[in-house]
Amino acid sequence: MDVLLIWAAGCLRAVQLAVWIPVPLIGGLRMYRLPALVLAGYLLTVAWTVLLFVRAGRARRLGHGWVYADVVVALLGLLLVPAACIASCDTGWQHWVLPPAMGAAIVAAAFTPRWPAAAAVALLVAGYLAGSLRELLAGPDGFGAITVNAVSLLGFAVLAAVVAGYLRGSAAQLDAATEAALAAGAREAAAQARFDERTRQYDALHRTVLTTLSAIARGRLDHRREEVRALAQRDADYLRGLVTAGSGGPTGNLASALAGVVRDKQALGLQVHSQFHDLSERLPPDVEQALTNAVSEALTNVTKHAGTDEAWLTAVGGDGGITLTVVDRGRGFRPAAVAPGRGLVRELRHCVVEVGGRVAIDSAPEQGTMVEVSWRR
Structure with missing residues (x-):
């Protein structure tokens, strides 16, 4: 003035x-x-x-x-x-x-x-x-x-x-x-950040610990098997990481991260046929984490809802982008009938869209489900 x-x-x-x-x-x-x-x-x-x-x-x-x-x-x-x-x-x-x-x-x-x-x-x-x-x-x-x-x-x-x-x-x-407006905006941003962190942690728990515990509770897994015990140990390590602010972040190698997801899902009784091609390009850490989480969520959905113990994972890189496809021949569903903000659609889009990726879901009752996740630089 x-x-x-x-x-x-x-x-x-x-x-x-x-x-x-x-x-x-x-x-x-x-x-x-x-x-x-x-x-x-x-x-x-x-x-x-x-x-x-x-x-x-x-x-x-x-x-x-x-x-x-x-x-x-x-x-x-x-x-x-x-x-x-x-x-x-x-x-x-x-x-x-x-x-x-x-x-x-x-x-x-x-x-x-x-x-x-x-x-x-x-x-x-x-x-x-x-x-x-x-x-x-x-x-x-x-x-x-x-x-x-x-x-x-x-x-x-x-x-x-x-x-x-x-x-x-x-x-x-x-x-x-x-x-006052800036302070209110800062408080709102902090609240949103806390909400986003809680959502991220819930999604991570849903993909890991809760999936393992649900499978054991339903009697589908023998907790005495070595691979199940190893999976439970990794889940326990993840929970300890949350307490100590660890994130279980990206590995720096998408193929390795996807292989880890496949190994975990197979320990839960899901047979995953995987095929990777040209995944040598290094991705930004948040993108790698988002794509890995998306594949994990799609396979978790097969385990919990598809009524089948078999799925196919294809990952293809090149031309500055990645395309991931998860297919099952289970009971399928009508994507249009799922309420907005819920179910597989919400989980996948929460993982992928915020890093600039795209999600496509093709499914019909008794026709199985195909989930395609893509990202381009």
Whole structure:
């Protein structure tokens, strides 16, 4: 907000100084005893104004010391310029210092604390009246105009203080509202992150521990078999990894990861016929993890719902992409009948779509199911 006020005050000061530019061009300097000194004073005031506002614009603030110096420059002009006039010029165009002095009062009111600003404005009003003393003593003719100028100088300063205070208050309220909105957004993002993490952990448990326990509970597995015990040990390691913030992340080799999935599902009693081709290309870790999870979920679905103990897995790479296909000849289902956000469709899309992959499911009752997962760079 201070930047806006600085540029507004600078533009106002430029206009206030510019109104006197035609005076030397039309011979108005003849109205002064020392026209060269008056012109030099005007040019020095212009130079000071440029220095003041250019520096303030670059610093994005107007320091109190610079404001007080501006008041001193205006005060000197209010005292010296009237003394240089041949005739009285306290209320005429010859008194070119008065408009910039009003600008100095506005700047003091807008950029300094209340009491220093009040003192600066009072000093400028007193300086104007002191410079106009000759005309005040000469008679009542100029009294009205001088009074109007003095009241205007004071009134503009008060108005500037009110407007600047209102704008700064509004800006503070806007900043507070923005901070509150950002904080709310951060809280929402954190809550969403926690929800996503819980969903990821649930999906991982669904693919591993819960699938193993469900198969054992249904009597489909003999927990005394070595491969079942090894699978249970891996699942236990996974649970310990969750407790210690481990992720069981990607291996860096998709073929190896898929082979591990096949091995785990076979330990659960599912016969998986796998065929891999051209999987040598290294994938981003999140993509490898997503594709591995998708295959695991598709095979888990065969184990739990297809009513068959046989499935086929094909993985083909090349041309900057991967295509994975899981097929079974089980009971099948109608994908359109599955409620949105549930079942195999939700699980697979949650795994794959967020890394830029695609999922296609083709199934019909008693016709088996084909799941195709693809990803391209």
